[in-house]
Amino acid sequence: MRIAKLKIFLLFYTIISIVSCSKDDSNTPTNVETEKWVISAKHNDGSRYEYSYHKNLLTKVTNIKQDGSIEESMVIYNANNTINKYGNNNYEYDNNGILIGYNQYSIEGYKGPSMSSRVSVYDKNSSYGDPVMHLRLNNLGRVVYKEVPNDHYINYFYDESGNIIKEEYWHRQDILLNTIYYEYSETQNPFYGQLESIYIQRFIRMNSPVVFLNGYEFPYQKKNIRKVTYFSEINGEPEYYEHIDYSYTYNSDSDPISIEAVYSNNSNPFKLDLEYNK
Numbered sequence: 001m002r003i004a005k006l007k008i009f010l011l012f013y014t015i016i017s018i019v020s021c022s023k024d025d026s027n028t029p030t031n032v033e034t035e036k037w038v039i040s041a042k043h044n045d046g047s048r049y050e051y052s053y054h055k056n057l058l059t060k061v062t063n064i065k066q067d068g069s070i071e072e073s074m075v076i077y078n079a080n081n082t083i084n085k086y087g088n089n090n091y092e093y094d095n096n097g098i099l100i101g102y103n104q105y106s107i108e109g110y111k112g113p114s115m116s117s118r119v120s121v122y123d124k125n126s127s128y129g130d131p132v133m134h135l136r137l138n139n140l141g142r143v144v145y146k147e148v149p150n151d152h153y154i155n156y157f158y159d160e161s162g163n164i165i166k167e168e169y170w171h172r173q174d175i176l177l178n179t180i181y182y183e184y185s186e187t188q189n190p191f192y193g194q195l196e197s198i199y200i201q202r203f204i205r206m207n208s209p210v211v212f213l214n215g216y217e218f219p220y221q222k223k224n225i226r227k228v229t230y231f232s233e234i235n236g237e238p239e240y241y242e243h244i245d246y247s248y249t250y251n252s253d254s255d256p257i258s259i260e261a262v263y264s265n266n267s268n269p270f271k272l273d274l275e276y277n278k
Contacts, residue, residue, distance in 0.1 A: 036253075038274050041214070060074055075087075090102060090103060096112070102198070115139070118136050121135070133146065135203070143200075149172075151172055183227040202218050227243060227244065227246065246259060251276075257273065
């Protein structure tokens with residue numbers, strides 16, 4: 001069971017490549033400047049995602065499934081380019097364009113993408129009035145701590161470029177359960193640079209290990225993953241270990257056009273082929 005969960009979790013991180021950076025000029029994504037974006041991501045099981053853009057902003061995600069069925073998610077923006085609606089999610093902002101809620105959830109304490117803060121998330125439909133999640137952010141506005149009260153909490157560690165390099169999953173009684181380490185290439189994540197106004201909501205929902213072939217589920221990773229190493233522990237002793245190595249094929253512009261993941265337990269490789277607008 002742990003092996004299956006690990007595969008799913010790491011497939012998720014394969015495509016979204018890993019996490020975030022500050023908003024200063026030195027960290028402006030190259031693909032934003034050149035208006036070059038992924039328009040198709042095809043998985044080796046036959047399914048694929050197609051992406052549409054307008055004026056350099058993602059406007060539609062089309063999921064073509066293995067059985068040929070199609071599911072479309074529209075991305076609708078406000079006048080200041082904050083996202084009003086993405087698929088079935090609706091977003092609320094204050095007068096300064098700071099996200100304060102989505103769907104039935106309200107977000108309190110969030111100060112924006114360039115200020116540290118402690119954030120609490122509430123379910124508007126709950127009669128108890130207690131938060132369903134707590135977050136703590138660093139001074140670049142990225143999550144370093146996520147807690148589900150009375151259940152578990154996660155610590156996130158970043159490198160100097162803003163990529164997550166380690167995650168620690170803890171039981172609420174301060175028992176370390178899992179540790180995941182990430183290593184990166186020097187190449188740009190082709191999905192990086194979109195959906196910035198809803199970063200907090202995307203991080204909130206990035207909790208369960210689910211396969212996402214769609215790189216825009218969490219497009220906040222600056223670099224591409226090179227290796228992931230997973231440790232599961234009981235009473236401080238390693239119970240399970242696995243690593244996954246990622247290899248890339250690039251075009252003449254150093255954009256990844258093919259991504260393959262090879263597992264240490266010899267399970268079937270995962271492969272994704274990417275196509276760009278130019």
